[in-house]
Amino acid sequence: MSVAAVISLAPVLWTVSTSFKNQLEAQQYPPSLLPQRVKLSNYTDLFTDSDFHAAALTSIIVTICVTALVLLIAFPCAYALVRLNAYGSKLVLLLIALAQTVPAIVVLIPLYSTVAKLHLYDTRTALVLVYTGLLIPFSTLVLMGFIRSVPVEIEDAALVDGCGRLKVLLWIVLPMARPALATAAVFTAIYSWNEFLIAAVLGGERARPLTVLISHFVSQKTILWGPMTAAVSLVLLPVVVAVILLQRQLVAGLTAGATKG
Amino acid sequence: MPTSPVVGGVRSPHRSPIRRRRRLSGLAFLSPALGILIIVIALPMAIGLYQSLTNMALTRPGAPDFIGSTNYENRVFTASFGRAAGVTASIMVLSLIVQLPIGYYLALCLSRRIPASSVFRTILTIPMMLTPVAVGLMWRFLADPDLGVIRWIVSLVDSSAHPNLLASSSGALLLIVAVSSWSHIPFVTLMLLAGLLAVPDELYEAAAVDGANSWQRRWHITLPSLAPVLLIVCVLRLAGDYRMFDLVYTVTNGGPGSSTRNLSMLAYMEGLQYYQIGRACAIAMAMALLALPAFFAYRKVARL
Numbered sequence: 001m002s003v004a005a006v007i008s009l010a011p012v013l014w015t016v017s018t019s020f021k022n023q024l025e026a027q028q029y030p031p032s033l034l035p036q037r038v039k040l041s042n043y044t045d046l047f048t049d050s051d052f053h054a055a056a057l058t059s060i061i062v063t064i065c066v067t068a069l070v071l072l073i074a075f076p077c078a079y080a081l082v083r084l085n086a087y088g089s090k091l092v093l094l095l096i097a098l099a100q101t102v103p104a105i106v107v108l109i110p111l112y113s114t115v116a117k118l119h120l121y122d123t124r125t126a127l128v129l130v131y132t133g134l135l136i137p138f139s140t141l142v143l144m145g146f147i148r149s150v151p152v153e154i155e156d157a158a159l160v161d162g163c164g165r166l167k168v169l170l171w172i173v174l175p176m177a178r179p180a181l182a183t184a185a186v187f188t189a190i191y192s193w194n195e196f197l198i199a200a201v202l203g204g205e206r207a208r209p210l211t212v213l214i215s216h217f218v219s220q221k222t223i224l225w226g227p228m229t230a231a232v233s234l235v236l237l238p239v240v241v242a243v244i245l246l247q248r249q250l251v252a253g254l255t256a257g258a259t260k261g
Numbered sequence: 262m263p264t265s266p267v268v269g270g271v272r273s274p275h276r277s278p279i280r281r282r283r284r285l286s287g288l289a290f291l292s293p294a295l296g297i298l299i300i301v302i303a304l305p306m307a308i309g310l311y312q313s314l315t316n317m318a319l320t321r322p323g324a325p326d327f328i329g330s331t332n333y334e335n336r337v338f339t340a341s342f343g344r345a346a347g348v349t350a351s352i353m354v355l356s357l358i359v360q361l362p363i364g365y366y367l368a369l370c371l372s373r374r375i376p377a378s379s380v381f382r383t384i385l386t387i388p389m390m391l392t393p394v395a396v397g398l399m400w401r402f403l404a405d406p407d408l409g410v411i412r413w414i415v416s417l418v419d420s421s422a423h424p425n426l427l428a429s430s431s432g433a434l435l436l437i438v439a440v441s442s443w444s445h446i447p448f449v450t451l452m453l454l455a456g457l458l459a460v461p462d463e464l465y466e467a468a469a470v471d472g473a474n475s476w477q478r479r480w481h482i483t484l485p486s487l488a489p490v491l492l493i494v495c496v497l498r499l500a501g502d503y504r505m506f507d508l509v510y511t512v513t514n515g516g517p518g519s520s521t522r523n524l525s526m527l528a529y530m531e532g533l534q535y536y537q538i539g540r541a542c543a544i545a546m547a548m549a550l551l552a553l554p555a556f557f558a559y560r561k562v563a564r565l
Contacts, residue, residue: 001370005384008447012387014410015399029408030416077294085280086287088295093565095298098306100563101556103504105525106545107302109532110309113317133301136294141563165286194392196507197525201533211394211507218401218511225402232395243390247383250390254451 012236019043019230026226042230052231054206055213059193062124062209066131066192067185074136074184075177078143079169083152096137104134108201115202122204130202131192138191139184142253146180147173183253186246190239210235306549313542320536332543341519342527342544346551348434349523353502355438356445360498361491363442364449371450372457382451389447397511400440401427404512430520433513437521440508445501449494456490457483493562500555524548 018026019042021035046052080086081093111130112121120126150173158168174181196211203212214235217228243250313332317325336342367385371378388396404411406425415424426432460483468478506525509515515522515530522530528548532541559565 001367001375001381004367005381007443008384008388011399011403011443012391015402018402027408030413031408031410073293073297076290080287080290084283084287084290086291087284088288088291092291092295092298095295095302097556097560097563097565099298099302101500101559102302102306102549102552103506103525105504105506105528106309106549106552107305109528109538109541109545110305110312111301112532113312113319113538114305114308116319129297130301133297136297140294165283165290169290190390194390194394196392196394196510197529200510201529211392214398215394215511217398218514223402223405225405225408228398229402232398235392235395239390239392240387243387244383247379247386250386251382251451251455254448254455 012240015229015236016233018225019233021226023224023226026229042226043234045227046230046234051208051213052210055208055210058124058127058203058207059209059211062127062131063189063192065124065128066135067189069128069132070135070139070188071181071185073132074139075143075174075181076169077136078140078147079173081140082144082147083155084165092140096140099134099137104197105201107134108198112201121202122207124207126202127199127207127209130198131195134198135188135191139188142184142187143177143180146177150176179249179252182246183249186242186249187253190242193235193238309542309545309549312539313546315539317539317542318537325539328539332540333547336531336540336543337547342524342547344519345522345524345527348521349503349505349525351434352437352441352505352523353499355434356441356502357495357498359438359442360446360449361494364446364494365453367446367450368453368457371454382454385447385450387447388444389451391444393444393507394511396440396444397508400436400443401512404436427513428517430517433517433521437505437509437512440512441502441505444508445498449498452490452494453487456487460486489562496555496558496562500552500559503552503555524551 017034018031020038020040021032022037022039022041025032025036077092081089108130115121115126115130120129155168155172158172159165163171194211195209196215199207199209199212200215203209210231214228214231217223217231312325314327314329315325316328316331371381371385375381403409404426406412406423406427411426412424415422424432426436464482464486465478468482473481504525505523506529509521509523509526510529513521515526524544525548528541528544531537531544
């Protein structure tokens with residue numbers, strides 16, 4: 001168990017440690033375990049870099065918009081699928097299963113030429129729209145699992161009292177579903193922060209999130225390990241913080257039985 | 262016990278219109294999701310199918326011509342597609358072989374309520390959620406032939422060794438399997454752990470009373486109870502490694518040569534490096550077809 005914990009953490013810690021080394025020490029072999037002199041220049045360089053600023057801003061804006069949109073759309077959808085036997089349910093479930101099993105690149109190549117035709121190429125709008133569409137299935141499944149688990153009697157009582165479906169959804173199901181919504185939100189936020197392929201295909205210079213920006217480090221001839229490890233550490237930081245703070249929600253969401261592959 | 266006459270299954274003549282109204286309001290609730298799923302899943306697949314039959318390329322101005330199955334002949338029924346499919350299959354199978362036993366073992370350890378097990382669980386959750394691109398770059402760094410820590414660790418054992426995983430085809434493939442395992446074993450572990458904890462203790466107690474030894478208990482109680490979870494884990498892991506892109510892109514970029522170029526990489530290169538949209542769509546359509554078994558298996562195990 002401890003071995004597993006060490007193997008889980010060591011690569012991350014090693015990367016963080018390298019990010020505090022100066023250029024010479026970062027490129028030296030054999031490597032030193034800890035930086036001989038802690039140096040922040042790798043970070044200060046990033047913080048003053050305008051490309052990095054723009055990418056960080058794109059990542060943050062896209063993550064927030066996508067999370068809000070996904071919850072807004074997936075919650076009523078999950079309710080309709082579980083409780084209302086809605087028209088169109090079969091089609092939605094079919095599309096969800098497709099989204100979970102067909103590789104994203106399959107839809108992204110046709111989307112690439114279509115988005116270009118609509119003059120949406122390299123815009124945050126396109127990223128938000130496509131991320132949202134591809135992340136809705138996961139949250140819908142998590143929320144469906146939750147709604148199935150709560151007794152239907154409370155809703156029925158409210159319906160008998162003359163509440164409409166929308167009122168039932170907002171006043172009765174929504175407050176009960178808060179933990180499940182939190183789980184869905186955490187997953188959606190982390191997945192949109194982590195997303196790379198969609199942005200690599202549909203984004204260019206202007207709508208470029210951090211994941212795409214840092215991927216450019218390996219396309220250069222010589223890899224600058226110091227700046228690269230610093231950038232990697234910064235991208236990972238929010239995720240690590242989220243995992244440590246919200247581990248319970250994450251495991252709950254995972255074991256709701258539904259998960260993005 | 263009194264039941265409510267309205268909701269309690271009493272068949273009234275109004276039932277059918279009520280049900281229709283309910284199903285209609287349901288349609289209103291799910292229509293935003295339906296709309297966006299059609300836009301990002303159904304329409305692109307239809308457009309992709311059409312484009313795969315044309316010579317569309319961003320390098321050529323003007324309207325694309327309809328060229329029938331030419332793209333499939335030149336891009337799908339070829340050795341390079343076969344190689345990419347082989348790479349994809351190897352990654353999927355090897356990853357599963359590595360991840361299932363280790364994940365199961367770790368789940369067993371965690372289920373025994375060892376001290377500080379919640380700390381371990383948190384630590385284990387971390388690699389699973391980390392940004393795949395960043396994870397790939399991290400391992401690209403660890404595996405660097407000149408100053409990577411993997412070289413250093415190997416040199417502690419054998420000082421003359423100078424391993425270069427990135428330069429050999431099998432080494433690069435194994436590295437990708439290792440990175441995938443590093444990030445996905447936690448998922449397998451946590452899923453199986455949930456499955457293990459859901460097995461009622463009474464079953465074990467009853468078996469112990471009947472004199473079953475630990476192997477018998479594992480074989481006759483644990484495994485059958487875990488079967489549904491195991492099935493879900495297998496389907497999701499296979500589907501996940503089938504679509505793998507970020508890790509390959511950052512760790513090996515498909516190299517050396519084309520030895521780790523999987524199907525996602527192949528389609529990406531055709532579409533976004535050579536701008537041959539028609540050909541890339543043909544590859545994508547073939548990928549969608551190959552994903553059909555996963556699609557049906559997923560619908561079955563997730564009951565969708």
